[in-house]
Amino acid sequence: MEYYDALGLEPKLSLDLEDLKQRFYAQSRLWHPDRFIRAEPLERERALDMTAVLNDAFRTLRDPVTRAEYFLKQNGIELSKEPPPELLEEVFDLNLMLEELREGDASVRPDLEAARQRFLGMLEEIDTSQEERFAAYDISHDPVILEEIRGALNRRKYISNLVCDVDKQLNVPIAN
Amino acid sequence: MSPLQIDFGNAPSKIVGIDLGTTNSLIAVMELTGPRILSGIVPSVVSVAPSGEVVAGAPARESLIAHPERAVYSVKRLMGRGLYDIQEELRLFPFHVAEGSESVLKLRLGEAVMTPPEVSAHVLHKLKLDAEAALGQPVAQAVITVPAYFNDAQRQATKDAGRIAGLEVLRLVNEPTAAALAYGLDKRKQGTIAVYDLGGGTFDISILRLHDGIFEVLATNGDTHLGGDDIDHLLLDIALEDIRTEWGEDFSRDSAAVQLLRRAVIKAKEDLSFVPEAAIDLEYAGKRYQRQITIDLFNRLIQPIIERTLTRCRACLADSKLGVEQIDEVVMVGGSTRIPLVRAEVEKLFRARPHTELNPDEVVALGAAVQAGILAGEVKDHLLLDVTPLSLGIETMGGLVSKLIHRNSTIPASATETFTTGVDGQTNVLIHVVQGERELVKDCRSLARFDLKGIAPMPAGMARIEVRFLIDANGILSVTARDLRTGQEHSVEVKPSYGLTDEQVEAMILESFEKAEEDFAARQVREAQVEADAVLSATERARKEPAYFELTEEERGAIDRAVNELLVVYHGDDHALIRAKIDQLDGATQKLAEMIISSAVGTALKAGDTDA
Numbered sequence: 131m132e133y134y135d136a137l138g139l140e141p142k143l144s145l146d147l148e149d150l151k152q153r154f155y156a157q158s159r160l161w162h163p164d165r166f167i168r169a170e171p172l173e174r175e176r177a178l179d180m181t182a183v184l185n186d187a188f189r190t191l192r193d194p195v196t197r198a199e200y201f202l203k204q205n206g207i208e209l210s211k212e213p214p215p216e217l218l219e220e221v222f223d224l225n226l227m228l229e230e231l232r233e234g235d236a237s238v239r240p241d242l243e244a245a246r247q248r249f250l251g252m253l254e255e256i257d258t259s260q261e262e263r264f265a266a267y268d269i270s271h272d273p274v275i276l277e278e279i280r281g282a283l284n285r286r287k288y289i290s291n292l293v294c295d296v297d298k299q300l301n302v303p304i305a306n
Numbered sequence: 307m308s309p310l311q312i313d314f315g316n317a318p319s320k321i322v323g324i325d326l327g328t329t330n331s332l333i334a335v336m337e338l339t340g341p342r343i344l345s346g347i348v349p350s351v352v353s354v355a356p357s358g359e360v361v362a363g364a365p366a367r368e369s370l371i372a373h374p375e376r377a378v379y380s381v382k383r384l385m386g387r388g389l390y391d392i393q394e395e396l397r398l399f400p401f402h403v404a405e406g407s408e409s410v411l412k413l414r415l416g417e418a419v420m421t422p423p424e425v426s427a428h429v430l431h432k433l434k435l436d437a438e439a440a441l442g443q444p445v446a447q448a449v450i451t452v453p454a455y456f457n458d459a460q461r462q463a464t465k466d467a468g469r470i471a472g473l474e475v476l477r478l479v480n481e482p483t484a485a486a487l488a489y490g491l492d493k494r495k496q497g498t499i500a501v502y503d504l505g506g507g508t509f510d511i512s513i514l515r516l517h518d519g520i521f522e523v524l525a526t527n528g529d530t531h532l533g534g535d536d537i538d539h540l541l542l543d544i545a546l547e548d549i550r551t552e553w554g555e556d557f558s559r560d561s562a563a564v565q566l567l568r569r570a571v572i573k574a575k576e577d578l579s580f581v582p583e584a585a586i587d588l589e590y591a592g593k594r595y596q597r598q599i600t601i602d603l604f605n606r607l608i609q610p611i612i613e614r615t616l617t618r619c620r621a622c623l624a625d626s627k628l629g630v631e632q633i634d635e636v637v638m639v640g641g642s643t644r645i646p647l648v649r650a651e652v653e654k655l656f657r658a659r660p661h662t663e664l665n666p667d668e669v670v671a672l673g674a675a676v677q678a679g680i681l682a683g684e685v686k687d688h689l690l691l692d693v694t695p696l697s698l699g700i701e702t703m704g705g706l707v708s709k710l711i712h713r714n715s716t717i718p719a720s721a722t723e724t725f726t727t728g729v730d731g732q733t734n735v736l737i738h739v740v741q742g743e744r745e746l747v748k749d750c751r752s753l754a755r756f757d758l759k760g761i762a763p764m765p766a767g768m769a770r771i772e773v774r775f776l777i778d779a780n781g782i783l784s785v786t787a788r789d790l791r792t793g794q795e796h797s798v799e800v801k802p803s804y805g806l807t808d809e810q811v812e813a814m815i816l817e818s819f820e821k822a823e824e825d826f827a828a829r830q831v832r833e834a835q836v837e838a839d840a841v842l843s844a845t846e847r848a849r850k851e852p853a854y855f856e857l858t859e860e861e862r863g864a865i866d867r868a869v870n871e872l873l874v875v876y877h878g879d880d881h882a883l884i885r886a887k888i889d890q891l892d893g894a895t896q897k898l899a900e901m902i903i904s905s906a907v908g909t910a911l912k913a914g915d916t917d918a
Contacts, residue, residue, distance in 0.1 A: 155517060155518075155522075158689060158691060159689055162779075163718065163778070163779045164477070164681055164689060164690065167476050168683075178718055178776075178778060181718045182720040183720070185715070185716040185717065185718060186719060186720060186721075189715055189716065
């Protein structure tokens with residue numbers, strides 16, 4: 131896999147972030163275009179391409195979510211775009227509350243706040259269990275685990291979108 | 307009698323670092339002892355004399371008052387922008403937009419018409435000449451700084467300006483990052499620093515992580531329309547209003563008067579950094595206007611401006627995913643950071659004492675020189691990893707933006723996207739590239755539109771064209787396209803939405819600075835001739851000395867030959883040859899010179915004896 135190759139790594143889902151950073155710095159020192167300013171045009175172009183891939187690789191791999199998405203894609207697994215069925219009831223209630231708030235009913239605010247906290251808790255839980263799946267897959271290479279990871283990614287994305295929507299309605303400053 | 311020998315021919319050419327500022331510009335170079343400013347501050351002002359002669363720097367600034375219609379300042383505000391997005395600037399600054407500025411913005415200076423990159427090129431050319439005089443060698447390559455928050459078009463325009471001025475721009479460096487380089491060269495090995503850069507026209511905040519010589523920018527934020535000029539305008543508005551009521555005159559249409567008042571206002575603003583009360587003091591047309599400004603009033607006036615910078619700082623911190631307590635140091639850059647309230651508010655926000663050891667006007671140019679040293683291989687073990695300030699995206703259905711490269715991504719950065727056709731037999735696909743954070747295309751800045759042409763006709767959705775967007779280390783976009791079915795490369799002609807085409811830039815190079823290189827050669831010949839004159843006349847005098855007749859026939863012959871050979875090459879255009887012949891004459895006259903000196907010493911001793 132290109133991104134793992136760029137950093138001299140075996141394709142694994144669990145990564146040591148400190149090691150990743152050190153590799154990124156070391157490769158940057160080797161390939162950054164600044165080092166090739168007086169080189170031949172072809173060599174310069176190569177340095178530019180290598181560095182662009184290196185930067186893209188580091189950015190993708192340092193974040194567990196984008197890392198998993200990349201890993202799945204490279205294994206030919208498309209990400210799901212369906213809303214996770216187990217969340218449908220929760221989302222239905224949430225939309226009702228959001229609707230009421232939009233219509234000026236501030237009394238739903240505490241419930242929304244509570245829902246928001248619940249979602250944040252779910253995200254945290256997903257992230258922890260995802261780390262466990264990463265480690266398990268790296269040992270067993272069991273495709274069933276990849277499917278679980280795919281499901282968790284989908285759930286995670288959906289929930290963080292919900293949190294975003296709630297934040298907008300509650301006017302929480304968005305730190306993006 | 308030997309003049310100082312400088313070898314112009316073999317010295318390695320230096321890469322210079324340039325701070326091309328809104329108000330002032332500076333040029334610096336890396337030396338063994340560290341970065342050094344090469345010449346004085348050059349005001350970023352250009353004027354055109356009635357003779358057509360273009361002047362840049364301090365003399366041009368003087369003509370701002372005498373002939374405001376022939377001069378332009380703060381042109382950096384217009385770089386890479388179109389007529390429709392500079393309406394605010396036109397309201398606040400006396401820019402004279404020329405006719406026919408719909409596609410490419412042009413300014414009128416007297417009879418001359420120039421684009422903003424051409425105006426900047428004159429400032430750059432002045433800096434280049436100053437640097438060449440200081441270094442005694444030609445300067446052809448440069449690192450130029452830009453505000454971190456500059457978009458693609460503004461960066462491209464800056465690069466164009468360099469090219470027009472006869473400089474190969476090897477790298478554009480973000481100003482706050484340059485400042486960090488200037489500060490961090492011998493400082494801490496690890497740590498996190500924030501750079502707060504409030505200049506004349508722009509504000510930038512960058513947060514960097516230092517790691518054994520690697521300067522990694524984690525996040526950057528800013529406002530390309532926020533700076534000391536805005537403070538000037540607040541004071542200017544007060545003064546104009548006073549004058550309207552006191553004198554019953556509207557000054558705002560008299561550009562010479564406004565220029566004088568602007569100076570008076572700046573003086574008061576600068577004084578307020580040191581004293582609790584200062585006066586705006588203007589004498590004009592036999593009348594005098596005076597107005598006391600207390601520091602309290604001043605602070606109240608500028609508080610909203612400072613608050614806008616602090617909002618950007620908080621956003622930048624959030625982007626860097628760091629808390630305030632994780633910032634180890636804050637570096638202050640830009641003249642406006644001399645204002646005590648700015649320092650106090652920044653200190654309060656970051657809970658760290660701001661660094662102000664280096665002159666805030668010079669620190670960016672010094673950092674540019676450090677980066678030049680890195681590129682030249684003179685500064686080892688240092689490396690700058692910067693980010694793109696704005697997200698890059700393409701227009702999708704319904705005028706929405708699909709983001710391809712997110713802001714604060716380390717550059718170079720790339721993204722690939724596959725496009726297909728929507729209609730049977732379609733042979734081209736139109737792609738619109740935008741930059742910005744908003745969801746709708748109309749709220750972002752249009753960077754370029756291009757047409758993927760020559761797609762083989764086939765049913766809709768069958769074609770697969772892979773387009774690669776690449777942001778280089780200067781923060782400038784390039785695009786390549788490949789047909790995935792045939793592997794064939796597609797030509798991509800990116801037409802900038804604002805700015806100059808390559809051909810236009812080429813034409814400007816020819817128009818303005820065609821003779822720039824020749825100029826330097828001619829100057830070197832003139833310098834060599836001046837030196838030859840000195841050596842020849844010294845030789846002429848020496849020939850009348852008694853010592854001359856003590857030389858052997860052969861020695862006198864060698865001198866005659868050397869003189870003749872120098873005279874032969876004197877009117878040629880090869881300065882190196884003239885210098886070689888000067889050296890030859892120096893050699894031939896060395897013994898004579900020694901004899902004259904020792905006889906002069908002897909005479910002096912004898913004279914001393916007589917006196918005693």
